[in-house]
Each structure stands twice: as C-alpha cells, then as structure tokens.
Amino acid sequence: MNHGYAVPKLLNKLRTALSATYLLVLFVGVSEGSSKLGNAQVMSNEPSLTASFCDTLLDEAEKLLSKGMYERGISLEKRSAHFLAAAEKYRKAIQCNPTNRAAYTGFADLLREVGEYDSAHEKIREAIKIDPTYSENYRVMGKILREQGKLKDSETALRKALLIDQKNAKNYASLAFTLYEMDNTSKEAESLYRKALELTKDGNNKQARYDAIVSIAFIHLKRGNYEDAKQGFIEGMKFNDDIPDAYTGMAMLKIEMKDKTAIDDINKAMERFPGSDFYMSILKTARELISEK
Secondary structure (H helix, E strand, C coil), X not given: CCCCCCCCCCHHHHHHHCCHHHHHHHCCCHHHCHHHCCCHHHHHCCXXXXXXXXXXXXXXXXXXXXXXXXXXXXXXXXXXXXXXXXXXXXXXXXXXXXXXXXXXXXXXXXXHHCCCXXXXXXXXXXXXXXXXXXXXXXXXXXXXXXXXXXXXHHHHHHHHHHHHCCCCHHHHHHHHHHHHHHCXXXXXXXXXXXXXXXXXXXXXXXXXXXXXXXXXXXXXXXXXXXXXXXXXXXXXXXXXXXXXXXXXXXXXXXXXCCCCCHHHHHHHHHHHCCCCHHHHHHHXXXXXXXXXX
C-alpha cells in the first residue's frame, strides 16, 4: 500500500530493467495477432488448453505479481524478473482465454505497478468491456488514476467498486487510500479502513488487513497522535514482519520526535526492500534531523 512515503515504487531502477524492447513484445494487445506473441500461437493449437490450464496460468501470474510486490529482501532486479515473468503468464492467460476478465484486470494492475499507465488503462478498459459488473475492474482503475494524480477520478472509480461489492475489504481500503491522499487526516478514510479490519478479522485477506492496520497508524501520525500511531505500527510489525511499511512509518514517527533510533527502523525497512533510493532519502533525512538535536 503506497502512503506517499510508506511504500516505494520501483522507480527508475526497475523501469530501466524493464527494457523498452521487451516491453514492446510483452505488453502488446493480444488482439493484434499471434505474430507478436512468440510461441502463443503454437500453444493455441494444443489440446491441453483446457479451462483448468488457463486458470493455472492466471494463478501463476498472480503469485508472481505478489512475489514481485511483497517478497522480503530481494533485489530490485529480482523484483523486476518476477514482474516480467508475471507479465508473460498474464499474456498467455489472455491468449488462452480472451474473455477472462481477471487476466486483463491482473495484467492492468501489473502494468500500473511498473508505471506503464497508458497500457494499464488499455487493459482495464478491455476488462470492463468483458464484464462491467466486476468490482475489481474499477478498483484497479482507481489505483491507476490515483498514481497519475487524478484523485477525484480515482475516488469516482473506487466508489463504484465499493457500490458493486460491499463485502470486499480491498474495496474499502483502496477508497480509503485515495481519500487519505486527498486529506491525510480524513475521518472517512479511517472509517473505511476500520470497515476493512472488520471484514478481515477471520483472516481471509491478510494483505488488506495489514494495509488497514498500518494505514490507520499513518492517519494517527498525520494528526499528531503519536502514541496511537506507535501502537499501530507495532501491531503492523507483529502482524507481518516481512513488509517494510510499518518500519517506515515508525521511522517517520521517530523523525518527528527526533529520536535517533529512527535509523534502526529505516534500516529494517531497507532489509525488507533493498536497493531503494526512496529509503536512502528517508535515512538521509533521519540522520540530518538527529544531528540537529
């Protein structure tokens, strides 16, 4: 979950790893023909292309995307390799079943993650054509728009996602994040995050629960409720020690308090997500502020 300063994008290093040549081949629309899809045409003639096989491709793509986003301690190059492998699986899943809404939606989310916003919009529009009642389409669209700075449009898309499916914790958390970006102390954002917590109390969506825990802590931080923020970040660390967000938040809190142990927390975040210029900038800020004490 990107809190502006909480979760880094892969920035220029990752986007350099995703070479323009490979992107051109990898991210072309499947409707343009099999000549740009390598061996996908050979696959399409094989009898093994059952619905189960297509679902397997999609499942593998989703796992690779998750590894690229959340796997602890791997280099940016390794993350980019996971994303590239996921893109290949999504491409094949779409070729395998061109009406699979989830394949287009997942591919759009991957493209968003690596900053390919135009291509992400193209894929999500195709997903909406296939099924305009699928809430995940509008949730991903809202995420794309948010990262482009189009917060009101993002809010509209995310409210539509929530209207379609009010039992999905991710819909509450995604809308809350856009509202947080518009107002870091938003009461509605906090209320939506708490609804996400309520929906995930049985452990059915651990990532959404983690996001909600840590996001509420960030809201407390922005409001100046430092003790509540501290307890929220500690809870996030206990809930999932592999993700850097809670450590980043704790470092930002300690920077506000000019506590020199902020360096320890940002180092822990860097251990979980190494190679990030983003964390280096926070580390520099921590050192500068602490040296003034």
